[in-house]
Every structure is written in C-alpha cells, then in structure tokens.
Amino acid sequence: MVCALGAAVCFGTATVLQAMAARAAAATGAAEPGASGPGTSAGEAALLLRALRQWRYLAGLALDGLGFVFQIAALRSVPIYAVGAALAASLAVTAVVAARLLRVRLSGLEWAAVGVVCAGLAMLGLASGAEGDLSGPGWLPYAMPVAAAGVLMLGAAGARMSGRARALLLGLGAGLGFGVVEVAVRLIGSLRPAALFTDPALYGLLLGGGAAFLLLTSALQRGSVTTATAGMVIGETLGPAAVGVVWLGDRTREGLAWLAVLGFAVAVAGALALARFGEAPAGTDTPAPAPVAH
Known part of the structure; x- marks a missing residue:
C-alpha cells in the first residue's frame, strides 16, 4: 500500500x-517571432519540444x-481495488501541490x-488483505489484448462524437485501457x-x-478535462477491481469487507470531486502537452 501511495504522489x-513547464514553454513560444499558433499540429509539436527543454517537464x-x-510493485503485492483507488487519489495530490506551486x-x-480521499484510502489500508493467489481462468491473459x-474501437467511436459525450467516452476508454494495464501486470507470471x-x-x-494514453490525450485536447477525467477514474477503478475480486482472488481482512x-x-467519490485537476490544474493558461500517466 505504501508503493500505491508512492505512485499516487x-x-x-x-x-x-509538467503544467508549469508547459506554461513556461508557451510563454517562450509566444515571444518568438514566426511561431506557429496554438491548436495547430506544428504549434503543438513546437510546444512539446520547448517543454522538453524545461527541467520541470523532465523531472x-x-x-x-x-x-x-x-505501481507495478503495488499490483504485485496488494489487491487491484486498493491500487486503483490509490491511483485515482493522485488527483488529490495534484490539487494540493497545485495550490502550493501554481497558486x-x-x-x-x-x-x-x-480529506475525503485520504479518509477513504485510510479505510482501504486497514481493510485490504494480501493480493489474491489465483491466476484466473486460462482465457484471461488472452482477453487482455482483445480488451x-x-x-x-471505443476511442474510434468516441472520436466521432462531440461535446461532453465525446470527452466522457474517450475518458472512459482511457480508464479502461489503464485498467487493462493493472490486470495485465497481475497476470504476467514470469519475467x-x-x-x-x-x-x-x-x-x-x-x-x-x-x-489509454492516446484516448486521454485526445479527450483533454478537445473536450472537458473534468468530464474526461471523471470517465477515466470510473474506468480504471471499477472494472479492474471486479476482475481482481471475481477471478484473481483479491480479498479483504477477515470481517472487514464492508470497510473496504x-x-x-469514498476514495473514488473524492477523486471524482477533484476531476478538474486531471490535466493542467485550473488557473493554467495552457494545458500540459501530456496527460496524467498511470
């Protein structure tokens, strides 16, 4: 659980x-004569290249x-539901750090x-047992590339939509993609x-x-950050948690299933309330060129 919280931090x-680096890169680009305008492919590529020269972006x-x-260490040690909730809690970390560094x-x-996210994670930490010791049905590893x-395919369908529906579907698809990563890490038997x-x-x-990275990037570039991030949080927590409990043997401490x-x-609800921090926090004039990694 310490590793899961470390990943969230x-x-x-x-x-x-990355948001701070993007702001600095955008300011530098605006001062350069002949720079490509924002929103164009050339402008976005130039923004990324300038951001890569910022030490904050590299950090x-x-x-x-x-x-x-x-994240990998946590997934090999504690149930998927606990790791998923902790990763969603990275939005709380972003909010607190943004309040300090980005004002x-x-x-x-x-x-x-x-506070709600912290309380939810504390309850999960008390209730979580060890990771499940089941390998799941034989078809499950083959289901990962299919999923x-x-x-x-979900991303292709979402790209044809517009407005909040587009952002929600692409964000949900990104969350499901990150969920595939969480489950696949558990299924890999030998290195x-x-x-x-x-x-x-x-x-x-x-x-x-x-x-997941492609879908989330697309959702954040042309849609609501809050809507896309909310969809991502739902997709990366509920599905993988269900797989862990049903097929991989994830359980809680004796008598503490209700607390888990x-x-x-509680942790997921708190993360959803902080969904606007899914990319560059509010108050930044230019979004970061890359979304939150998982």
Missing part, C-alpha cells in the same frame, strides 16, 4: 511540474517513470474532497525473456497503455 506531482517524466515502478485556489469543497483492441515475450498479457499491457467497500467508494 509521483503521478500527482508530475502533473503539476515530471522521471516522476512518472518512478510512479510506474511503484491555484481550492474551494472549501475541494479541500473537503482531499485493449476494444478500447481502441524470464522466453516466458515474458510469449505471454499475451504483456501485449495487452503495451497495447492497453498506449491506447466503503473506503473504495
């Missing part, structure tokens, strides 16, 4: 650092990498939501190259993660 802090990428290592003003309700392909590269769960992990369910619901 890394991802949440990385989001703010954010490093934190994303460290957070992914923590984003949090409302009383948002500070309350941060990842389904995420891409020996001969076994790893013939494991279908590995290809589900790679395809699911790539699809309550803690999960």
